[in-house]
Amino acid sequence: MLSKRSLVGVRLNFHTLAVLFFFLIGTQVFAADPAVVESDEAIAAGKSVFNANCKTCHKLDQKMIGPALRGVTDRQSAEWAKSFIKNSSAVIASGDEYATALFAEFNNTVMPAHTFLSDDDLNNLLSYIEFGDKVDPAAAAATAAGGEGAVAAGGGIPTEYLTVIVVVLVIVLLLILIVLGLIISVLTKYINKQDLDADDKEFVSQKFELGKLLKSDGFVIIVTALVIALVAKTAIDGLYSVGVQQGYAPTQPIAYSHALHAGTLEIQCQYCHTGVEIGRSANIPSPNICMNCHTHVQNVQGKDGISPEIQKIYDAVDNNKPIEWVRVHNLPDLAYFNHSQHVKVGGIECQTCHGPIQEMEVVRQHSALTMGWCIDCHRNTEINSQGNEYYDKLVQLHSDSKDALKVKDIGGLECAKCHY
The missing domain is CATH 1.20.5 (Single alpha-helices involved in coiled-coils or other helix-helix interfaces)
Incomplete structure (x- = not known):
């Protein structure tokens, strides 16, 4: 029989093992953020955030400009993911090994800060990343193996599949012609052995x-x-x-690099394009705005004296002449577009229309900017009504609908909105 001391020891050991067991299990169970859930509402809201802020550079199950996002909360904690989304540069600067390795893997590409996203936005975004738009792993692997350009623009079929289909069809047609030729040859020989009239024989033998x-x-x-x-x-x-100038990238009078200023130095678009939140036009910056920095930063090439490109700014200021920038994005005069309505009220990121501007050495027109392209955006973009009293009445009127309030529901498809 066990002594009382032995029984106490067994009980203590059992309690110790139980505590360790539940601690280990608990670290797995509670490591996931409880707000990252597989619910239709969260996934739908997260998809809207993803399309507005992440879609240009990321896909869920395939590498693009940035890494494939699905499984990020398995690789790191949800809190880490939120911190990285809000300000990746700060996480990298802190010396985080995973963030540093990721930064190096994608050629030191700087991801814009998203400090404007709320915790609810981030939770919904992570819910969409982990549980939204799931695809067959084998199909995703096949698409990834084909490369970014492997999908045909029209039907979504990989180009190598299209090539194989065309080759097979050509081979089948050739085989059919060969078979028909053989059949005709055999029939001709057979018919010639029959007793035919002169005219029939001439016809068969032609x-x-x-x-x-x-x-x-x-x-x-x-x-x-x-x-x-x-x-x-x-x-x-x-x-x-x-009128479609997608891909247009003219040579500018000064070799200004958005990749350096907006990317590496993280200068906000609004600093130079001052009208983007207050008016219809985003405004092209005057030389005086450039001089706010370049009064002190005169040489970007590491040599004595002023850089030739920066000297052009000084010359424009000294001669009181504007820099003759070449317009890249042109809308026809019959179309009305208001930057402040989209950026300030709608909360649309610059990259939504202009693409990864923070990575461009020479600015190019990223999107088609056609009427169909704008209408498609109005059909799919959800209204961000949180904290905006302007939409309170509209949200109330739309409350009976099961679908999210979108731009199309507030007149976004009316002709007079853009053609006045």
């Missing part, structure tokens, strides 16, 4: 003449139809491209 085929009405009609279809398609594509 030889194929390419010249007659090229001059035949059927061949001329087919070729003419193909040429007309090709010309019509070219003309229609040309008409659809009128």
